[in-house]
Amino acid sequence: MMRRLVGHTALLTMLASTTAAQDSGPSYTVFGTPGLLEMPTAESAAPNEIAVTLAYSATGGYRTSFTYQLTDRLSGSFRYGVFDQYGQPTTANPDPENFETFDRSFDVHYRLTNESGYIPAIAVGMRDFLGTGRYSSEYIVASKSIGSDLVVTAGLGWGRMGQNNSFANPLGVVTDYFDDRPVYQDREFSDDPTVGLGGQLSTNQWFRGDAALFFGAEYQYSEKLGFKAEYSSINYPEEVFNPAVDYASPLNFGLSYRYNPGIELGASYMYGTEIGLRGTFILNPTERATASGLDPAPAPVRVRTADQLAAATWDRARQPEAAVRKGLGDLLAIEGIELVGLEITDRTARLRYENTRYRSEAQAMGRAARMMTQVIPPSVQTFIMEPVQAGLPLSQVRLPRDQIESLENTVGASAAIYNAASFGQAGVAAGLESLPDPDPRFRWGVGPYLALTVFDGSGPLNADVGLEAMAEYQVSRNLIVSGRVQQTALGERDALNFFDNENGYVNVRSDQAYYGLSGDPVLTSLYGAYYTRVTPEIYGRVTAGYLEKMYGGVSTELLWAPVASRLALGAEVDYVMLRDQDMGFGFAKYDTLANDERVEDGDYNTVTGHLSAYYDIGRGYQAQVDVGRYLAGDYGATFSLDREYENGWKIGGYFTLTDMSSEDFGEGSFDKGIRITIPYDYFLGTPTRNTTSTVLQSLARDGGAKLQVNGRLYETVRSGQLSDLTDTWGRFWR
Incomplete structure (x- = not known):
């Protein structure tokens, strides 16, 4: 369950977003994974891509899926399904009505090889490997592009994907362990406490039992519109513990429409009996939804003159400490930075400050250092920065002032100032001229x-x-x-x-x-x-x-x-x-x-x-x-x-x-x-x-x-x- 009491939620943020990877990437299935209609392909989304899929059909019910491309090759999915299930006949009620049930499942998909000139991409995966087992399947699949618009796919499935026109498991030639697959039972109807709870790895089922072939193709008619057709190896037999799907044919047909890079819509004719609808909302967190660089421009670094560089001591008569502190506090406030304490000697200035605006303490530190160049006495050679949060001094970073002055607006400035800095624990409060705690x-x-x-x-x-x-x-900091x-x-x-x-x-x-x-x-x-x-x-x-x-x-x-x-x-x-x-x-x-x-x-x-x-x-x-x-x-x-x-x-x-x-x-x-x-x-x-x-x-x-x-x-x-x-x-x- 998720509770978010203020502001946005991640789910709605993703649904509302219209940004995603720069190229469209693969289309998605009704299970919310890259693929055809029900069946997977060997394709992968762009690294870090997030996809939320909402799918519906009359007897297949609702599915909400969350898929995350963890790496270039590995993706994981979480799914929530709502569908009709057949009631179990009893002596008292030999013809029970169907009832609505909820199902949660996890998938994993790993691409073994990349596609090359003559070799297809090959992937292996598991569907519902950490759920109640209603959709539990394992598969190996290959996909190959033919030209720039057509991708063909063929694969071998086990479990739910090993039902339609199934045959003996080819892994049985290795050992007869793979010949039979344990039968799934739901704990709601079973006295066996070891099955059907969900959340358990059903390792004793993986790649066992009969297998079946699946295949299909996707043709990209235009930049936005694509057509799909598949032969599904799932046949939804009418058994007590299976979803109540009106199944008549293994052939599924559909189309996908990429409204923009972040929204893909789909429609399908499934099982030879019904229409299905799908919407997939795609976002890549490594790419920004708005234009970068909307931060207000930082103040320029004030570079000391030759005479100021020659100063060995701080002229306190010309720059009283109270005036320096007041001036620096006012400048920092412009940047949303609060001056907590300041210690100035002839050669060093130690600033303790609280960043209230910038997500990155490094960015706030850079802005604070720029402001220090404006008012800190010219004899000071080293800036000592101590960021604070919740009244806690977090660290200490020593920055050479001459490097700040010389590196601004130069190529490689970030790396150069990092190499010139030294890092350590924040100092003690002794020596700091601390500002009083803010009025409550x-x-x-x-x-x-x-x-x-x-x-x-x-x-x-x-x-x-x-x-x-x-x-x-x-009350205080x-x-x-x-x-x-x-x-x-x-x-x-x-x-x-x-x-x-x-x-x-x-x-x-x-x-x-x-x-x-x-x-x-x-x-x-x-x-x-x-x-x-x-x-x-x-x-x-x-x-x-x-x-x-x-x-x-x-x-x-x-x-x-x-x-x-x-x-x-x-x-x-x-x-x-x-x-x-x-x-x-x-x-x-x-x-x-x-x-x-x-x-x-x-x-x-x-x-x-x-x-x-x-x-x-x-x-x-x-x-x-x-x-x-x-x-x-x-x-x-x-x-x-x-x-x-x-x-x-x-x-x-x-x-x-x-x-x-x-x-x-x-x-x-x-x-x-x-x-x-x-x-x-x-x-x-x-x-x-x-x-x-x-x-x-x-x-x-x-x-x-x-x-x-x-x-x-x-x-x-x-x-x-x-x-x-x-x-x-x-x-x-x-």
Whole structure:
């Protein structure tokens, strides 16, 4: 499930976008993957391309797919389907009606070879390899271009793709292990707890059982219009556990229309019985939706004269320190940078500042250095830059002033100033002439909100809209009090059809469908957050209050993060109580103990926490492992991998394994999902630090559930670490 309470959501952003890769690339299937109509091809989208596909047919139902081209050869897909399924005949009801069911699945596709003059591209893949198994298939496929307009494809499929005119598995010549394929069963109709839960790797099925051939062709009639035809190896037999598809023919025909590089529309005649429709919305995060360079021009570097270069000391009579500080503060404010502290000697000037505008600390540092050349005494030879966030000094970068003066507007200036700089931990406060903490600053705003729930147990998409009021009171640079209140425009609502657990665990997440449904104003959050630097390499955070939609309490955290290290280590301990479902100031009441949790005066409370390791792999890849205790009292670990692009986009995935069994967890077997962060400046074209984040989960359950607290330390300090500064250093002169 995904909840985003303010601003845009990644899904709507992608649907609304009209930008994508510069060339059109391959067209997409009704399953949301590059290919023909149902069947895959050996083609791959452009690296980093994201595609969201919405497909519909009368008996095939709805499919919503998210596909991401991770590398030049490897892609992955997540899919949510809504379709009719045949009811199981019983003695009491020998002729049951069909019923609507929901299905989640994951795909992977890897291109083994590139196409050459006489050799086709060859790919191997698996469809629904990590789901309930309704579409479970494996395949190997080859595609070859004939001229510039025609691509022909042929492949061999197993599982669902091995049904139509099937024959004995050719892998059986290697071993008879491949001759038979275990039969899929749905746990809803089975007493066997080992099958049908979804979320489990069905390795005992892969490339086993009968195989079948599929083939097809796509002809590109014009730059926008293409025609497709295929012989599908899926025949949708009318069995109890199969989707209720009206199937009459293996021949499918269709067309694709690339309205613009970011929108592809499709229509098809499927199964010999029905019309299907498809829309695919394509975006590549490495390419900008708006014109680049809309940032306001930076101030020019002020170059010292020969006489000024000869100065060995600072003439304090001509340039009083107070005047320098005031002048620099005013200049920095133009750039959205707040002067926190300043220390000036005859040869060095140490600036501690807070960047409130630029996503890249390197860009803010470059702008601040330019302003320093305007007013810092000419005898100063070295600028010492110390960026700050949430009152925490993040790092220290020493820049030779003469290099700043000589490199501006030269070829290779970014690399040259990087090589001339030195990086280390931020210094101590001693010696800094610090500006007093700002007067308690009160900020507030009122605006519309859109909250989406996607891929939950009740359907592919549910939405809530209304007004949200936000207020923030900055007591000091290190202490902030923040709150949000929402008023829905939809009035009182019924709960979504989530799955309650009956396994001895408290519904620590699956009850969220019941929160805030009264139609009255709800308190989304109200908390105070305090940040401190314990040692030069260790940071601390304490957050207390109504931390999120479902929980209130206290969250504490320590983070060891040396500036030059790719590794950071953290520890978090939280004491939280479950809030009332009306999302007021009260807490939930429970009549009995659950999973040995302590219940005092009817309130459910628990201690949760994790030890975390963060590692910057390089080239934008970041790995994270969290080990500890989750909200339901289960113990385990969460593994995450994210890719962050230089323009601020971040796309990644995670999975959590705990001592809660897959049977207790329920459908999905374990927690997993895809997460996306989109910077606002990608679309606005003007600098801002604001982002919007979404999480796409196959199903929100209670196992592996973590507290959702804002302002965790690693994301707060990471922008000032050497690895992040290095990755975005190209923006220093922007």
